[in-house]
Amino acid sequence: MRKAVNGIPPFKDKKLHIQNLQFEDVTVRLYQPKVPATKPRKGILFFHGGIGMWGSIDSYERVCRFLARESDSVVVSVGYRLSPEYPYPRQFKDCLVATIHFMKNAEDYGVDPECIVISGDSLGGTFTAAVCQELVKRTDVPKVRAQILLYPFLQAIDFNLPSHQQNRFVPPFFQRIIVEAGVQYLGKSKSVAKELRKGSHIPEDMKMKLRSWISPDVIPKEFKLRGYKPPPPAVFSPEIHQQVKEAFDTIFSPLLADVDIVQQLPEMFILTCEYDVLRDEGLLYKKRLEDEGVPVTWYHLADGFHGAIFSIDMPLLSLSCAKSGVDRVVNFVKGL
Template identity: 55%
Template sequence: MVFFYILLVILLVIFTASFILRPGEGRRGVSLTAPASPEAAAGCPRGGRPPLSRTLLPLFEQGKILEKAGVCSQIAFTRYLQSGRKLGPDPQLWLQDARFAGVPVRVYRPRAPSAGLRAGAIFFHGGGWLYCSIDSHEKICRYIARESESVVVSVGYRLAPENKYPAAYEDCLNATIHFMKNIEHYGVDAARIIVCGDSAGGNLAAAVSQTLAGGSDLPKLRAQILIYPGLQAVDFNLPSYQQNQGVPLLIRKHAAFFALQYLNGDALHMQEVLEGSHIPPDMRLKYRKWVSPDNIPEKFKARGYKPHKPREFKAEVFEKVKRLCEPNLCPLLVEDAVVQQLPESFILTCEYDVLRDDGLLYKKRLEDNGVRVTWYHLEDGFHGIIGLHDYRGLSFPAGKRGLDRIVKFIKGL
């Protein structure tokens, strides 16, 4: 029976992959250019299911078959699908694997001589705190290091659910502090140190930036770069969560699933969190000034939004998930006194992304507190598109546009 399940999954993977890379396309490359309509931009044609949903998401769901068969967990299977392969040498970069404060890192340094010290970017990969690795984000880090002529350090933090919150945050913080204390070994300018991350990595970058904001014994961060970050777990019914609830690569229920796996190592209360019954009324009222659809510009509600009334508060659920309200896990909930000390910021959001409004809300908080923000919005982008700028034969021009804007921001510091 186990053999049958394994064979079935292999066939499903091959079948699904045939829709992603048809014969010959893996050799030539497939360029997915800007579509003619907003629906097509998200991969959501009118009256049909999103093409990406029919291809990429089933790959992740197939892990359930192996889990039920007792072969491996769904998380382990998805990690296998998302694991990147280590690339060969780069003619323009020196690569070095090391450990910073016990945390595995990979350092990317331009080979070309520099007239002065370089900018240094500490990069935290995305993957919902559960998935991905240094290798999975290798192309992104190489691209940033090459094009911005900066030193990039990619951090291989511990993953949930084996390592629950705050393990990932602590690894990222400790690796960053180590780098800041040893920048002379890497030719980095102490006045141009940046924290950067995508998705869950953007969450970690925001949390690390907040922690370091008030310190005086380390160099000040020059900037933070937050790429479609997830920044709160209070309200999963904001406009972007409603509009894009089924749009890959991150669907609404998975956003809550990842946060809970990171927090507790399970997702037992996912439905209550999605419905909003996990936050006490008094705390919800406090957070409403920061996490509210009222703070989202009206143009972002045009694709549809229905005000949501949270379900009745469940105290027993709150006791299990109350640490979701800690700023080190949900940076959008930090006090204004901390926000006012944050460095210049770059925020990238995508129209077809459940996390779009997290980025918009944080942008507003930063600007309201006098922090300079460069905001770049991909009207035809979806969650994870940066990693698909050049992925195994697929090419999404919007992903490259986003990366190029990040490079431009770094070079301008």
């Protein structure tokens, strides 16, 4: 799977200077426009997707080249170490270490330290949200200018949201596959995934506490037109709850962050896709940040699916929805 995701390397890029570096003990790839800049450039950290077990710097080479060229920014693609060789939460820690190193040394790469954007897709979007939440607690680094979340995974509370029901069998990532892979990423047996999908891991008091943040009632009506049926009540299992307690950490479920953290977050661009199991997670996080006064730019791909941007700049395979989505990201960065 890892080899297949990496794909065929693209040709050399005449417009970019590309080099592999180490930020502390984390491998990164730096993309710098060759055209001399009249002032420090914006910096973009990019965390790739892959449910923590696959994906790499190589597999997102085209995405990062596109971002660097089109937004005239310095892009750092973070090669965090993968599970199961490096158990959870090593992946988040690598992203955090690389981010702090870059922010402290941004000027060495021609980047304005006050204009650094953190971004990622899928689980990389999870890392983006979690790193931004962690950095609001710190005073030893500049403030993050903005965050970009592309169809992110953000919560492990409700796997029966409308988008989970509507897109359960939409390729390439069926709902069952995403939940099972997420459980394995946490180092748990995928046998507990079935109970998570039913909701047996959530006690009733937690459901009530989180109802205003994570509930089908929060999803706009237009996203239920393709159908939604409230699931039968799940029987709470203390044993399952204990087995997956890491799923409630905010580095795995950023939607559960405390209000005082959310209020301090940088402005956000969020991309959602109609044919994506995780669509509603983006909608919930969007509303949560807006409710706390955080500026949000939202773009919805009505013809998009999970992993869509992966096809950007691929010969013969590049999709119009990928180009549309990444163009919006570029415009957002340029407008900062």
